[in-house]
Amino acid sequence: MSELLEEDSPTRTDDGPLVEVNGLKTYYDTGGLFGSNPVKAVDGVDFAIDRGETLGLVGESGSGKTTLGRTLVQLESATEGEVLFDGTDVTTLSGSDLKNWRREAQIVFQDPESSLNHRMTIGEIIREPLDVHGWPNFSVAVNDPDDRSVSVSGDGTRAEPNDAADITVELAGAAPTIAVRDALAMTADSVDVSVSEQSSSVSVSVSVAVSKDQLRRARVRELLETVGLREEHYYRYPHQFSGGQRQRVGIARSLALEPEFVVLDEPVSALDVSVQAKILNLLDDLQSEFGLTYLFIAHDLSVVRHICDRVAVMYLGHIMEIGETEELFQNPENPYTYSLLSAIPEPDPTADRERVTLRGTPPSPRDPPSGCPFSTRCPVKIRPKEFRDVDEHTWESVETLREILREREDREMGVRDHAKALLGLETGFEDFVDVAEEVFTRNGSLDAKGVETAERTDAARIDGALDDVDPVAREPLKEAIELVLADKETQAHELLIETFESDCGEQSPEHHTVSDSGRTSYCHRHRTEFDDTAVAFDDLLSSAE
Ligand code: SF4
Numbered sequence: 001m002s003e004l005l006e007e008d009s010p011t012r013t014d015d016g017p018l019v020e021v022n023g024l025k026t027y028y029d030t031g032g033l034f035g036s037n038p039v040k041a042v043d044g045v046d047f048a049i050d051r052g053e054t055l056g057l058v059g060e061s062g063s064g065k066t067t068l069g070r071t072l073v074q075l076e077s078a079t080e081g082e083v084l085f086d087g088t089d090v091t092t093l094s095g096s097d098l099k100n101w102r103r104e105a106q107i108v109f110q111d112p113e114s115s116l117n118h119r120m121t122i123g124e125i126i127r128e129p130l131d132v133h134g135w136p137n138f139s140v141a142v143n144d145p146d147d148r149s150v151s152v153s154g155d156g157t158r159a160e161p162n163d164a165a166d167i168t169v170e171l172a173g174a175a176p177t178i179a180v181r182d183a184l185a186m187t188a189d190s191v192d193v194s195v196s197e198q199s200s201s202v203s204v205s206v207s208v209a210v211s212k213d214q215l216r217r218a219r220v221r222e223l224l225e226t227v228g229l230r231e232e233h234y235y236r237y238p239h240q241f242s243g244g245q246r247q248r249v250g251i252a253r254s255l256a257l258e259p260e261f262v263v264l265d266e267p268v269s270a271l272d273v274s275v276q277a278k279i280l281n282l283l284d285d286l287q288s289e290f291g292l293t294y295l296f297i298a299h300d301l302s303v304v305r306h307i308c309d310r311v312a313v314m315y316l317g318h319i320m321e322i323g324e325t326e327e328l329f330q331n332p333e334n335p336y337t338y339s340l341l342s343a344i345p346e347p348d349p350t351a352d353r354e355r356v357t358l359r360g361t362p363p364s365p366r367d368p369p370s371g372c373p374f375s376t377r378c379p380v381k382i383r384p385k386e387f388r389d390v391d392e393h394t395w396e397s398v399e400t401l402r403e404i405l406r407e408r409e410d411r412e413m414g415v416r417d418h419a420k421a422l423l424g425l426e427t428g429f430e431d432f433v434d435v436a437e438e439v440f441t442r443n444g445s446l447d448a449k450g451v452e453t454a455e456r457t458d459a460a461r462i463d464g465a466l467d468d469v470d471p472v473a474r475e476p477l478k479e480a481i482e483l484v485l486a487d488k489e490t491q492a493h494e495l496l497i498e499t500f501e502s503d504c505g506e507q508s509p510e511h512h513t514v515s516d517s518g519r520t521s522y523c524h525r526h527r528t529e530f531d532d533t534a535v536a537f538d539d540l541l542s543s544a545e
Pocket of ligand 1: 334335336372373374375376378379380381382504509522523524525
């Protein structure tokens with residue numbers, strides 16, 4: 001990736017946001033088949049993207065990144081909230097209004113292999129959006145110094161006030177002056193204008209000598225060149241191209257209608273590393289040339305660090321942290337960001353951030369945890385006061401047992417099978433006492449005690465396993481294990497929640513502003529009564545040494 005540009009988008013402006021997202025939710029299966037919960041893919045997000053900015057969107061698989069991107073361009077319907085594009089809430093658009101708006105916002109898909117129609121030529125693929133939208137519509141702006149009411153007829157249509165008109169007619173002077181927008185492959189000589197003027201109105205009839213078909217073909221040839229392909233590629237088919245070339249076709253297609261905003265959904269993930277840099281540089285050049293605004297969805301954090309102005313970190317439908325890229329990478333404030341970033345190799349050898357391993361996988365968005373969405377996996381989850389000083393082994397064991405019982409409630413899988421899966425064990429459990437021993441006994445401690453499992457009663461084995469946990473946590477844990485053995489798993493889970501839950505699992509955090517540049521983080525740790533994230537991770541990592 002060394003060939004990549006490392007600067008912020010020179011196109012980012014202070015002209016206010018192009019896209020504003022407020023309280024956006026996108027749920028699936030909201031019909032509630034047999035009372036089931038909806039899938040909360042995007043669960044209440046707020047952010048804005050400045051004009052000309054590249055906002056990165058990162059997070060694990062299933063975090064809701066792609067659904068969020070697709071909702072912004074209206075390929076998915078929002079369940080709640082608004083997406084303001086230049087001040088207009090596009091979630092309320094329909095019919096021709098929606099179709100017209102779609103020209104402004106496009107998407108480039110991850111997999112160039114499957115996102116192109118293999119029965120169409122490259123030229124047809126790039127041209128398709130032009131045909132669908134009737135491009136160009138020969139919009140006409142009439143500048144009349146007398147400010148009369150204007151009507152347009154013939155081949156032209158009246159341009160909308162804020163749109164770049166295809167044809168501009170100046171009425172000052174004896175004869176009208178005609179100008180044609182650069183994107184159209186024709187000159188003013190191809191346009192014939194006749195004007196009929198009255199005292200309070202003016203009628204302009206426009207006749208264009210070049211066919212739309214010719215202009216579309218010229219536009220496709222221009223787009224091929226723009227993305228680094230050649231004119232002769234027009235009549236070839238996708239299977240005749242490499243992955244990188246196919247992605248160039250996808251980009252050309254997305255640019256055909258001159259959008260302002262492009263969602264790039266993992267645009268280089270499916271490409272060889274050597275090709276990735278070329279496509280990223282192309283995207284960067286196109287942004288500079290056309291003043292594009294990007295939402296760049298990715299899981300490769302090093303790519304995001306190179307090309308994005310700001311980054312939003314997403315987990316289970318929520319934005320956990322959002323802010324300026326370098327600031328966020330150098331000093332993550334949210335525990336999820338911290339964990340995610342600790343997994344990438346640190347280019348600075350003097351940086352001492354250690355790797356944090358996250359327990360398990362993200363919970364189902366159909367049944368997210370209450371409180372903070374990251375609370376079932378957060379390595380620095382806030383503990384209730386009485387357990388704040390228990391050792392890491394005890395706390396980790398408590399969280400593992402809770403996770404086993406929580407998942408049990410969601411699945412048909414038996415608790416022993418689930419425990420096996422969670423602990424990465426295929427064999428060896430005969431009953432839940434085995435699970436308890438695996439969860440609570442420190443590595444090798446049973447061997448050290450020199451005991452033979454087969455010769456001991458269940459009660460003795462449970463006591464033996466709990467020997468390794470902090471005394472303050474022993475009683476409730478023993479009671480929970482006994483409830484599971486009595487087939488009362490729900491009560492066992494409730495007991496653990498009641499005893500060990502903190503604000504993290506009970507209350508949704510606030511979005512706290514954590515830097516002068518306006519970075520925000522969604523975490524209780526920013527409240528004054530708790531240690532902040534860096535201190536919490538220092539304590540965690542030093543206790544593991
Ligand atoms: S609110 Fe609690 S669980 Fe969530 S990220 Fe912060 S510390 Fe972790």
